Amino acid sequence: MVLTLHDIRYTYPGSPAPALDGVSATFAKGWCGIVGDNGCGKSTLARIACGLLAPDAGSAFPCLTAVYCPQDASTSPDMLEDFSCDFSREAQRLRENLGIDDDMPWRFDSLSFGERKKIQVACALWQNPAVLALDEPTNHVDARCREALSHALERFRGIGLLISHDRALLNQLADRCLMNEAGSWTMRPGSYDQARNEQERERAEVSARKEAAKREAARLATEADARAHLAARTASRLSARRLDKHDSDGRSRRQLAVFSGKDGQAGRLATRMDARAARASEKAASIRVAKRYDGSLWMDARPHPRATLLFMEEHSIPCGEGQLRLPKLALGHTDHVGVSGPNGGGKSTLVRHLLRQLPVDVPALVIPQEVSRDEADRVLARLHDADEARRGRLLSFVTQLNSSAERILAGRDVSPGELRKLMLAEGALDGPALIVMDEPTNHLDLHSTEALEQALAAYPGALVVVSHDEAFLEACTTTRWIVDEGQVRVR
Known part of the structure; x- marks a missing residue:
């Protein structure tokens, strides 16, 4: 089958x-x-x-x-x-x-x-x-x-x-x-790692071929230029315009060149070399190497001037049919906190409670686990209504997370991963003092996850990330709040 x-x-x-x-x-x-x-x-x-x-x-x-x-x-x-x-x-x-x-x-x-x-x-x-x-x-x-x-x-x-x-x-x-x-789809045998290694090997080979073709095109272009100069000098020497009317030897040499056919040889060689150089340049241009952003994504923000953004004494909050016990919790203006624990333990409940306690003067970017269709439409509408400068910055941010700016501008059919990138870009441009993300790697492709991981690790403000991705949390957070069995533990 x-x-x-x-x-x-x-x-x-x-x-x-x-x-x-x-x-x-x-x-x-x-x-x-x-x-x-x-x-x-x-x-x-x-x-x-x-x-x-x-x-x-x-x-x-x-x-x-x-x-x-x-x-x-x-x-x-x-x-x-x-x-x-x-x-x-x-x-x-x-x-x-x-x-x-x-x-x-x-x-x-x-x-x-x-x-x-x-x-x-x-x-x-x-x-x-x-x-x-x-x-x-x-x-x-x-x-x-x-x-x-x-x-x-x-x-x-x-x-x-x-x-x-x-x-x-x-x-x-x-x-x-x-x-x-x-834009090209290829079926490769093996597990993801095996297929990915094969893809990278092919990409490296294509890149090497393109570089070799570019070097050959440059060499031929240099040689064509030299041949053109030689042809020009030859034509100048063979011209009778500057020849003294009494210079019989010069006239004889010119006539001999015309008779032997060598008067046009340099020009013909130059023309052929130009054609070779053009073909080599076209060949180099025809070799396509898939572009990918591999740099560092920097979010232009600074810590809040107040050193402690939030402090809560020990207390309990409603969670499902029971209670979630919280110890003393403090969030500093540069703290990077990872929130982890089993499904249904109360991680999202804890984050919602934290946001309700947050002082109103702390600008925060909050990206939930799932985004409603209405909110997605509002995000896209703000993109299209933005002035040219802001729209360019938003799309540049998204492009650095390996998504197509042209596709996002095209209409409503953006993927959940693209939408989350756009929401992050929109909030990051406003310089938040705190970023709160619930399951940020959901819907993101592997390359985007790596780029986001690096960006959040370097973020200078406060960060609260809820995730089941342990590697992601280890890379971009320094403190752990573990939610399990009706209580929160700080590690």
């Missing part, structure tokens, strides 16, 4: 450029990682593969049963009620392995995003489709849930499409990867 996409083209309404253009791929049983920068069309490709979008051109065949599990953790699965009422062996095994209590599906909207995500995946697996597309399945989930999810996905025996920024998950599940770079 295989699924084939042939010459797929798709353009979102109102967008001036296609999201996918001439994409072909064949998917066999097993997991295929779909990898690329935010906005390159990964989710669009998965929706077309599952029959949720009809391509403008091309085809997906044969028609197979398919389920698409979206990025958005707030979306309730279509078959949630059926899954909740099923007490078959398979349904109970999924709920048990993923830690889903019988009542959890019935209160989906009250669950944490991590708990909602594992219910989404469980419901998709329970349907046992021929084609299963998972879009960022480990967003929001803690380490324990991530491990349970990966084991459950290993047992899937159909055609699996895995869109993920989770390198460990891709390496564990995928035996091939469909990779996008600079």
Whole structure:
């Protein structure tokens, strides 16, 4: 059983450029990682593969049963009620392995995003489709849930499409990867690391070929210039204009050159060399090396003049059906705090409480886990309404996080990752004294995650980051608030 996409083209309404253009791929049983920068069309490709979008051109065949599990953790699965009422062996095994209590599906909207995500995946697996597309399945989930999810996905025996920024998950599940770079899609065998290494090797080879072609073009251009000067000097020597009318020897030499044909040889050689140089220059220009931002992203901000932004005595706050006990907590104007803990423990509750206690004179940038469609529309509207200078700075910031400025300007079909980058850019330009981000690596591609990690680590103000990504927290925070078992511990 295989699924084939042939010459797929798709353009979102109102967008001036296609999201996918001439994409072909064949998917066999097993997991295929779909990898690329935010906005390159990964989710669009998965929706077309599952029959949720009809391509403008091309085809997906044969028609197979398919389920698409979206990025958005707030979306309730279509078959949630059926899954909740099923007490078959398979349904109970999924709920048990993923830690889903019988009542959890019935209160989906009250669950944490991590708990909602594992219910989404469980419901998709329970349907046992021929084609299963998972879009960022480990967003929001803690380490324990991530491990349970990966084991459950290993047992899937159909055609699996895995869109993920989770390198460990891709390496564990995928035996091939469909990779996008600079608009080109290539299927490569092996795990993510193997496919990535092959991609980098090819990129290095192309880069080396381009540099060699540029050197050859420069050498030929120099030689062509020298030949042109020689031809000009030869023509000057053969000219009779400056020849004394009594110089019979000079006249004889000129006539001999005309007779032998050497009077035009230098010019013809110069012309041929010009043509060679032009061809070499065209060859160098035709070799395309995918561009990628590899520098450091700097956010122009400074710490708040007050050394302590917030201090809270020991107290408890409501959390779910219980209480969350807080110790004395202080947030300094340059502190970088990582908030971690299991799903449903109260991390987001703690952050919301912190923001309510924050003095009004502390400018803060707050980026939540999920962004509503209305808020996304407002962010895009502010971008389009901004003056030319501010819009340029916003798009420059986003470009440095490896997203296309042209695509973001094009319309409403920006990916969740692109939207979060734009929100970060918008807030960072206003010089916040505090940045609060809840699961900042959700929806971000791997390169964007690395760039954001470096930017936040260098941020001079206060930072509070909620994340399950331990490597990310270790890189950009220095203090840890651990939320677990109804209390907060400081480490």
